[in-house]
Amino acid sequence: MADGQRLQRVKPIHWIGVVVAAVLLLVAVVLVPGTAGAPVPASCPQRWDSDRIGRWVPAAADLDGVADSLVPGEPAGALICAYPGHNTKPGRPLAGSRTLTDQAASMAHDLGYLPVTTDPPEMVCTLVGGQVTNYLIRFAYPDGQALWVGSAEEVNSCVMTTNGTVVSNAYVGPSITAAYRTGTWRLLPPKGPCEPATGRRGQDEQMVPDGAIKVLICRQVPRNSTPSPSPGREYGERQARELAAELNSLDAEPSRSVCEEVGGRRREVLHLHFGYAEGPPAWVRILPACRPSVDNGMLMSDANVAFLDRIGRLAPA
Structure with a gap:
C-alpha cells in the first residue's frame, strides 16, 4: 500500500x-x-x-x-x-x-x-x-x-x-x-524558439553554464491538455547573468524528469533559453505548480516563491 x-x-x-x-x-x-x-x-x-x-x-x-x-x-x-x-x-x-x-x-x-x-x-x-x-x-x-x-x-x-x-x-x-x-551535417533546430533545444555542455554541473549573454523567456499555458505556445520575451546580458546566478545558487541534484504537482499556483510552463556568443543555448524549464520546480534535463532543484514570481513577471503574458 x-x-x-x-x-x-x-x-x-x-x-x-x-x-x-x-x-x-x-x-x-x-x-x-x-x-x-x-x-x-x-x-x-x-x-x-x-x-x-x-x-x-x-x-x-x-x-x-x-x-x-x-x-x-x-x-x-x-x-x-x-x-x-x-x-x-x-x-x-x-x-x-x-x-x-x-x-x-x-x-x-x-x-x-x-x-x-x-x-x-x-x-x-x-x-x-x-x-x-x-x-x-x-x-x-x-x-x-x-x-x-x-x-x-x-x-x-x-x-x-x-x-x-x-x-x-x-x-x-x-x-x-x-x-x-x-551526406550533409546540420544540427536540426527545435520547431520554434521557445521549444527546448539540445542543451549545453556543463549543464550537468551548473543549471546554467557561465558566459550567457542573453535570455529568452517563454510561457506555455495548458489549454485542453495541450500547452499553448506564446512568443518569448528576450533580455540582455545583465538580466541573463543575474538569472543564471540565481539558478546556479539553488541546491541541485540529478534530474529524475518527474515532479509532484502542488496546488495554489497557475499550471504553466516557463522556458528560459540562455544564449551564448558561441555554441548552443542552455535551456531551463520552470514549473511553478510543481515540486521540484526547476529542471534542465540533467539537474533539478526547487526555487522559492519570490524567484518564481519574478520569472512570472518577466515572462510574456
Missing part, C-alpha cells in the same frame, strides 16, 4: 507535453562503458551488438577529453553506420554506411557541445512501439586515433548517446538520420 500511495502522489506532468502517453516507463539508464584503450574498429560492425537503444559503442577510445565531451578535438572524417529495426528488438544487422569528410569537423563541434555526464539521469519514456535506427559514428583523427559515438533515432525520442565514457540525453537522432541520408 505504501508503494501505491507514493505513486499516487508523484505524478508525471502530462499537461506540459513532457509525457505524451498515459502509460509511462521510468527507465534507470545505466552507462555501459566500453573497454578503455581497446582497439577501435576501422569499419562498421556488421551488427548492432546490444539490446539497448543508442547507448552502446564497440569500444571506448583512450583520447584526451573523452570524459568531458562526446567528441573532443578535431577529427578529420566520420563514418556513420546505420542499424534500422524495431524498438522492442533494437539489435539488427548493418544496413548501410555514409562517410563524411568536410562535414566531420562541424558534426564533431556540435556533438561536442552536448551536455554530458558519467552519472546518467533517469529518463521518463513513453511506451509507443515503433521503428528505431541505431547509429554508430566513427570519428577518425589525423594522428590515426579514432572514437565511436553511439546514438539512435527512435519513435519516443527517448535516447541516450554515448562515446563509451560519458553519456548525453540530448536527442540528436533526426540530425544523424539527415546526415546519413544526405
Whole structure:
C-alpha cells in the first residue's frame, strides 16, 4: 500500500507535453562503458551488438577529453553506420554506411557541445512501439586515433548517446538520420524558439553554464491538455547573468524528469533559453505548480516563491 500511495502522489506532468502517453516507463539508464584503450574498429560492425537503444559503442577510445565531451578535438572524417529495426528488438544487422569528410569537423563541434555526464539521469519514456535506427559514428583523427559515438533515432525520442565514457540525453537522432541520408551535417533546430533545444555542455554541473549573454523567456499555458505556445520575451546580458546566478545558487541534484504537482499556483510552463556568443543555448524549464520546480534535463532543484514570481513577471503574458 505504501508503494501505491507514493505513486499516487508523484505524478508525471502530462499537461506540459513532457509525457505524451498515459502509460509511462521510468527507465534507470545505466552507462555501459566500453573497454578503455581497446582497439577501435576501422569499419562498421556488421551488427548492432546490444539490446539497448543508442547507448552502446564497440569500444571506448583512450583520447584526451573523452570524459568531458562526446567528441573532443578535431577529427578529420566520420563514418556513420546505420542499424534500422524495431524498438522492442533494437539489435539488427548493418544496413548501410555514409562517410563524411568536410562535414566531420562541424558534426564533431556540435556533438561536442552536448551536455554530458558519467552519472546518467533517469529518463521518463513513453511506451509507443515503433521503428528505431541505431547509429554508430566513427570519428577518425589525423594522428590515426579514432572514437565511436553511439546514438539512435527512435519513435519516443527517448535516447541516450554515448562515446563509451560519458553519456548525453540530448536527442540528436533526426540530425544523424539527415546526415546519413544526405551526406550533409546540420544540427536540426527545435520547431520554434521557445521549444527546448539540445542543451549545453556543463549543464550537468551548473543549471546554467557561465558566459550567457542573453535570455529568452517563454510561457506555455495548458489549454485542453495541450500547452499553448506564446512568443518569448528576450533580455540582455545583465538580466541573463543575474538569472543564471540565481539558478546556479539553488541546491541541485540529478534530474529524475518527474515532479509532484502542488496546488495554489497557475499550471504553466516557463522556458528560459540562455544564449551564448558561441555554441548552443542552455535551456531551463520552470514549473511553478510543481515540486521540484526547476529542471534542465540533467539537474533539478526547487526555487522559492519570490524567484518564481519574478520569472512570472518577466515572462510574456
